[in-house]
Amino acid sequence: MSADADVIIAGAGPAGAAAAAAMAARGMRVVLCDRATFPRDKTCGDALIADSLAALDRLGLRSRIEREAHPSSALDVITANGTTTSIPGALAVLPRRALDALLVEHAAAKGADVRQLTIDAPVLEGDAVAGVTARMPSGAPVTLRAPLTVLATGANGASLRAFDPAARTE
Numbered sequence: 001m002s003a004d005a006d007v008i009i010a011g012a013g014p015a016g017a018a019a020a021a022a023m024a025a026r027g028m029r030v031v032l033c034d035r036a037t038f039p040r041d042k043t044c045g046d047a048l049i050a051d052s053l054a055a056l057d058r059l060g061l062r063s064r065i066e067r068e069a070h071p072s073s074a075l076d077v078i079t080a081n082g083t084t085t086s087i088p089g090a091l092a093v094l095p096r097r098a099l100d101a102l103l104v105e106h107a108a109a110k111g112a113d114v115r116q117l118t119i120d121a122p123v124l125e126g127d128a129v130a131g132v133t134a135r136m137p138s139g140a141p142v143t144l145r146a147p148l149t150v151l152a153t154g155a156n157g158a159s160l161r162a163f164d165p166a167a168r169t170e
Helices: 014-025 048-060 062-068 096-109 157-163
Strands: 006-008 031-035 070-078 084-093 113-116 117-124 127-136 141-145 148-151
Touching: 006 127, 014 096, 031 096, 048 084, 048 096, 062 084, 062 096, 084 157, 096 113, 117 141, 117 157, 127 148, 148 157
Parallel strands: 006 031, 006 148, 031 113
Antiparallel strands: 070 084, 117 127, 127 141
16 A cells, blocks of 8 residues: 555544644654634634643643633533533633634644545545545545544544444454
8 A cells, every 4th residue: 555644634623633743743644634724613612621731731732722712710511401510620711713723733833734625435455444535625536545544523423424433443
């Protein structure tokens, strides 16, 4: 197999962009794909909890995030029946539009090749994923090959059905 990259990452949200930055920083040839252009709006509560801040610290981004975010000392949760519960803790509130753009920019700065592509399906060699088929914004098809493919599309039903991760053992 002739590889286009060491790893293809489908989905440039926080998980995909963070993985791309970490792998590219270690010298891997990374192609990070997302159907959206960045910055992009995304429905989200925008709160970064302690675990998220620790992960951003490991990426070297925590201080930048904290400069741009609004600090908060608690998270108020309102249930469907109107009950409010306050959960204390150090939080940073930053709209996903800003967070995602910062993470994608960081991945590119570390050497990831960021591409606007809509991922359609895995390229299979036997039962193993060996890359992806995708479409450019123009609709033109493209095939990318790599020994490692990361599906970081969140709960995207179409991607999960196409890749069927539960059926893969390699």
